[in-house]
Amino acid sequence: MAAPADATVDDVVVPVAAVDKGAAVYVAPAWKMTWWRFRKHKLAVVCLWVFGLIALIALAPEFFATSDPDATAARNAYIPPQTLRIVHEGRLTWPFAYGVEGQRNARTLRMEWANDTETRYPLRFFVQGFEYELFGFIPSRTHLIGFAGAAQTDIPRLLGSDRLGRDQWSRLMYGTRISLSIGLVAVAISTILGIVLGGISGYFGGWVDNVIQRLIELLQALPPIPIWLALSASLPRTWPVTWVYFAITVILALLGWTRLAREVRGRFLSLREEDFVTAARLVGASRARVIFSHMVPSFTSHIIAATTLAIPLMILNETFLSFLGLGLRPPAISWGVMLQEAQNLQSVVNAPWLMIPGLFVIITVLALNILGDGLRDAADPYST
Amino acid sequence: MHWYILKRLAVVPLMLFLFSVISFTLIQAPPGDFLTSYIAELAQGGSSLDQAHIAALRSQYGLDKPITTQYFLWAGSILKGDLGISLEWRRSNAELIGERLLLTLALTVFSLLFTWAVAIPIGIISATRQYSVADYVFTVLNYIGLATPNFMLALVLMWFAFDRFGVSVTGLFSPEFTEAPWSWARVGDLLSHIWLPMIILGVAGTAQIARVVRANLLDELSKPYTEMARAKGLPEWRLVLKYPTRVAIAPVVSTLGWYFPQLLSGGLVVSVVMSLPTIGPLLLRALVGQDMYLAGTIILIFCVLTVIGTLVSDILLAVLDPRIRMEGA
Numbered sequence: 001m002a003a004p005a006d007a008t009v010d011d012v013v014v015p016v017a018a019v020d021k022g023a024a025v026y027v028a029p030a031w032k033m034t035w036w037r038f039r040k041h042k043l044a045v046v047c048l049w050v051f052g053l054i055a056l057i058a059l060a061p062e063f064f065a066t067s068d069p070d071a072t073a074a075r076n077a078y079i080p081p082q083t084l085r086i087v088h089e090g091r092l093t094w095p096f097a098y099g100v101e102g103q104r105n106a107r108t109l110r111m112e113w114a115n116d117t118e119t120r121y122p123l124r125f126f127v128q129g130f131e132y133e134l135f136g137f138i139p140s141r142t143h144l145i146g147f148a149g150a151a152q153t154d155i156p157r158l159l160g161s162d163r164l165g166r167d168q169w170s171r172l173m174y175g176t177r178i179s180l181s182i183g184l185v186a187v188a189i190s191t192i193l194g195i196v197l198g199g200i201s202g203y204f205g206g207w208v209d210n211v212i213q214r215l216i217e218l219l220q221a222l223p224p225i226p227i228w229l230a231l232s233a234s235l236p237r238t239w240p241v242t243w244v245y246f247a248i249t250v251i252l253a254l255l256g257w258t259r260l261a262r263e264v265r266g267r268f269l270s271l272r273e274e275d276f277v278t279a280a281r282l283v284g285a286s287r288a289r290v291i292f293s294h295m296v297p298s299f300t301s302h303i304i305a306a307t308t309l310a311i312p313l314m315i316l317n318e319t320f321l322s323f324l325g326l327g328l329r330p331p332a333i334s335w336g337v338m339l340q341e342a343q344n345l346q347s348v349v350n351a352p353w354l355m356i357p358g359l360f361v362i363i364t365v366l367a368l369n370i371l372g373d374g375l376r377d378a379a380d381p382y383s384t
Numbered sequence: 385m386h387w388y389i390l391k392r393l394a395v396v397p398l399m400l401f402l403f404s405v406i407s408f409t410l411i412q413a414p415p416g417d418f419l420t421s422y423i424a425e426l427a428q429g430g431s432s433l434d435q436a437h438i439a440a441l442r443s444q445y446g447l448d449k450p451i452t453t454q455y456f457l458w459a460g461s462i463l464k465g466d467l468g469i470s471l472e473w474r475r476s477n478a479e480l481i482g483e484r485l486l487l488t489l490a491l492t493v494f495s496l497l498f499t500w501a502v503a504i505p506i507g508i509i510s511a512t513r514q515y516s517v518a519d520y521v522f523t524v525l526n527y528i529g530l531a532t533p534n535f536m537l538a539l540v541l542m543w544f545a546f547d548r549f550g551v552s553v554t555g556l557f558s559p560e561f562t563e564a565p566w567s568w569a570r571v572g573d574l575l576s577h578i579w580l581p582m583i584i585l586g587v588a589g590t591a592q593i594a595r596v597v598r599a600n601l602l603d604e605l606s607k608p609y610t611e612m613a614r615a616k617g618l619p620e621w622r623l624v625l626k627y628p629t630r631v632a633i634a635p636v637v638s639t640l641g642w643y644f645p646q647l648l649s650g651g652l653v654v655s656v657v658m659s660l661p662t663i664g665p666l667l668l669r670a671l672v673g674q675d676m677y678l679a680g681t682i683i684l685i686f687c688v689l690t691v692i693g694t695l696v697s698d699i700l701l702a703v704l705d706p707r708i709r710m711e712g713a
Contacts, residue, residue: 218402220642221694223686225649226667227410230683233671234413316533320653323535324668339536343657345552348543355543358536365531 034301037378044374047367054364057173058180062132064144065170067155069333076102076165078351079113082156084123095123097147097156121147121156129155160353162341171333172357178334180364182249183315189253191307194260201261202268203291209265216258224255225320232326241332248327252317256310263306267299301379309372312365319361335361392698396691403687404462408455411680458677462684470670470678477681481663485685487556487574488662491655492647492689494578495585499643503590504633507597511605511632512624522594529591534650538584538657553580554659562661585654589643593636600635604628637700644693648686 028036039045057064082097099119102111127146134140147156159168201212231251235244271277272295280294315335321327322336323343330337335357341347342354423438442448449457461468467477510519545553555562561573604610605628613623652664659665663682670679 218399221399221645221687221690222403222406223645223648223690225652226683226686227406229652229668229671230410230679231413233674233679234410312531319533320535323533324653324656326668326671342539344659345542345546345554348539349546352543352547355536355539358533358539361533362528362531362536366527369527369530 029297031301034375034378038374041374041377044371047371047374050363050367051371054176054180054367058177060134061173061177062134062140063142065167065173066129066143066146066158067152067167067170068130069166069170069174070331071166073153073161073165076153076157076161077163078111079157079161079165080351081158081160081168081353081356082115084158088117088120096120097123097158099150099154099156121150121154124148159356160351162338162351162354163347168338168353168356171338172335172360174333175335175338175357176360178245178328178332179315179318179336179361182245182252182318182328182334183311185246186249186252186256186314186318187307187310189249190257190310191260191303193253193257195264195303197257198261198264199268199291202265203272212261213265216261219255219258222255224317227255228252228317228321229324229326232321241329244328245332248318248321252314256314256317260303260306260310263302264299267302268295271295271298301375305372305376305379308368308375312368312372315361315365315368388702389699392695396695399691400688403691404459404684405455407680407684407687408458410683411458411676412451458680462681467681468677470675477678480666480678481682481685484661484663484666487660488648488651488655488664489689490574491556491578491581491585491651491660491662492644494582495589495647495651496640496644498582498586499589499593500636502586503593504597504636506590506594507632508601508624508629510594510598511601512620514602526591526594529587532587533653534584534588535653535657537587538581538654541580541584542658553577556581556660556662581651581654581658581660584658585647585650588650589647593639593643596635596639597632600632601628604631634701634704637697637704640697640700641694644697645686645690648689 079100079102082100084095084097086092086095088096097120098115098117099121100113101116102113104110105112124146125144126142127148128141129143129146130152131139131141150156155167157167157169159172161167162171197212201209228251231254232248235247239247277290277294280290285294318327318334319336319339322334323339325340328334328337338357339355339361342351342358347354447454458468465478467481469476470480506522510522513519542553545551556574556577557564557570558573558577561570564570601624605624607628610623610628613627614620618626651662652667654660655662655664656668663685667679667682667686670676670682
C-alpha cells in the first residue's frame with residue numbers, strides 16, 4: 001500500500017504550482033479575468049496608455065500649455081508652427097526652436113514669417129511661466145515645457161498661431177479638457193438613462209418593454225445632426241459658457257442613450273433565463289438583490305466596453321456641432337471650436353496648421369475605438 | 385408579402401405625425417415667437433413691415449391662438465403643399481428647398497451606392513482571407529475611416545487639391561452651370577463634381593459596413609452547409625459568393641435604416657465645408673438666423689426622408705429574407 005500512497009503524494013505534490021495558478025482562474029472575479037484577457041490585446045493596451053495621456057492633459061492642461069491660451073496678439077497672427085529642431089548649423093544640439101521675424105509683403109499686404117536663425121530658444125523642462133491654479137485650487141507657475149530666454153510674447157508656437165495670434169499648442173491642451181469631458185459627461189448621462197430604461201425594459205418586459213422599445217426606435221430613426229443643431233440653436237445666446245456646456249452635454253445625451261439601453265436590455269433578457277438567477281430567486285433573494293448583486297456584476301464589463309465605444313461618438317458629435325458654430329461658443333475652447341477657424345478653403349490654404357486639432361480628434365477617437373473593441377472582446381472571459 | 389408591406393405602410397402616418405410634432409416643437413423652442421423677433425430685427429435695420437402684412441402673417445400661423453391650434457395650422461398647410469415662406473429670404477420655402485432637395489437626395493443615394501460597392505467586396509476579401517496582409521490593411525483603414533470626421537477629410541482633400549493642383553473642388557457645378565436650367569450637359573457637370581463629396585461622405589459608412597459584412601461572413605463560413613458545399617467540390621469563389629455571401633449581406637440592407645439618417649446628417653456637415661448647394665447649409669443658415677419655419681420644414685423633410693429610407697430597407701429585407709415576410713402572414 002506504500003507505493004500507491006507515494007503515488008498519491010506525488011500526484012498532489014507535482015502539480016501544486018500548476019493547480020495554484022489554475023485555481024486562481026476558478027476563483028477570480030469576472031473583472032479580473034476580463035483584465036487578463038484584455039492584457040493580451042497589445043494594441044488595445046497601447047491605446048489605453050494613449051488615452052491615459054490624453055486624460056492627463058485634460059486634468060491639468062495648464063501644466064502642459066506653454067502660454068496663456070486666451071492671450072491675443074493680432075500682430076502675431078498666423079505664425080506657422082515653430083518646430084523643435086535638433087540640428088543647428090549642421091551640428092547636433094539640445095532641442096530648440098528658432099525665433100521668427102515677420103515681414104509684410106508689400107504687394108499682397110500679408111504677413112510673411114521666416115525663421116530667425118540668429119535667435120534660438122532651447123527647450124527646458126519644468127519652467128516658470130504664466131500663473132494658473134492647478135485643479136482649480138493649487139496656485140502654480142510651473143509648466144512641463146518651456147523655452148529659455150523667450151519673452152512672454154515670443155514663446156515659440158509649437159503648432160503655430162491662429163487668426164488672433166493665440167498659441168495653438170496651448171489652446172489644444174485646454175481644448176482637450178472640454179472636448180474630452182463633454183464626451184465623458186454626455187456618455188455618463190446616457191449610460192445612466194440607458195441602464196435605467198434598458199434595465200426596466202429588459203427586466204419587466206410586457207407593455208413597459210414595448211413602450212420603451214418603440215421610443216428607442218423613434219429616436220434612432222431621427223437624423224441626429226439636424227435635431228442636435230435645432231436644439232442647440234434654441235439655446236439663448238446670452239447664456240454663460242458653463243450653462244451652454246451643460247446644455248450641450250444634455251442635448252447630446254438625449255439621443256445618445258438608445259444604443260446603450262438596447263445593449264442593457266439584451267443582457268437582461270439573456271441573463272433572466274440563466275440558472276444562477278433562477279437559483280437566487282428560488283432561494284428567496286429580493287428583486288433588488290437579484291438585479292444588483294447577481295445580474296449587474298455579470299454584465300458590468302459589457303457596459304464598460306459599450307460605454308468606451310460611445311465616448312468617441314460623443315466627442316465627434318461635439319466637434320461637429322462646435323465646428324458648425326452651434327455647439328460651444330468662444331471663449332470656450334474645444335477642438336471643435338478651434339476647427340471653426342478652419343471652416344473654409346481659404347483659411348485652410350492660408351494656414352494649413354489650423355487643421356491640427358482635427359488630428360487630435362482622430363487620434364483620440366482611434367484610441368478609444370480600439371480600446372473599446374479590446375474591452376468588448378475581453379468582456380466575455382468564458383468564451384474562447 | 386403584400387400583407388407585410390401593408391403593415392409597414394400603416395406605421396408610416398404615425399411616424400410622420402410624431403416627427404411633425406417633434407419638428408414643430410423645435411420651431412417653438414427659441415424664446416419668443418418668430419414674428420416678434422423678426423419685427424424687432426427689421427426695426428433695428430431701419431425698415432418695418434406694414435400692419436396689414438403683420439396681421440396676415442399672424443393669422444396665417446395663428447400666433448395668437450393656443451399652441452395646439454398653431455400646430456394643426458402649420459401641419460395642415462404643409463399637407464396642402466404650402467411650405468410657408470422664409471422670412472429671411474422673403475421667398476417661398478418650396479422655392480428655396482426645391483432643387484437643393486434633389487441634389488441632397490442625389491448625393492445621399494450616390495454615397496450609399498458607393499458605400500455598398502466598396503464595403504461589400506472589402507468585407508468579403510477580409511473574411512475569406514482572414515489574418516492576411518489585405519485583412520490587416522483593411523482593418524487599419526477601417527479604424528482610421530471610422531475615426532476621421534468627414535469634414536476633416538473634406539478639408540484635407542480640398543487643401544491638398546488646391547495646394548498641389550491649384551484647383552478648388554467646392555460646389556456641385558462649374559460656374560457656368562450654377563444657375564443654368566436642367567439639361568444633359570448640366571447633369572454631366574453634376575456627375576463630374578459629385579464624386580468627391582460622395583467618397584468623402586461614404587468613407588465612414590464603408591468602414592462600418594465592411595466590418596459588419598466581415599463578421600457575418602466569418603460566422604457563415606464556419607457553418608456546416610459551407611463545409612458540405614466544399615465537400616461537394618464547388619469551386620471556392622463560387623461557393624463563397626453563392627451561399628454565405630447572400631446570407632451575410634442581408635443585414636447590410638437592414639443597416640439602411642440607421643445608415644440613411646447618418647448619411648443625411650453627415651452630408652449636412654460636408655456640404656457646409658464644401659459649399660454644396662444641398663439643404664444642409666440652408667438649414668444651418670435658417671437656424672443661425674432663427675428663421676424657424678424654414679428650419680422646421682427642412683427638419684421635417686429630413687425626417688420624411690428617413691422614414692422613406694427605413695421603409696425601403698424593410699421592404700428590401702422582406703424580399704431577401706423569407707422568414708421576415710412569412711412572419712406577418
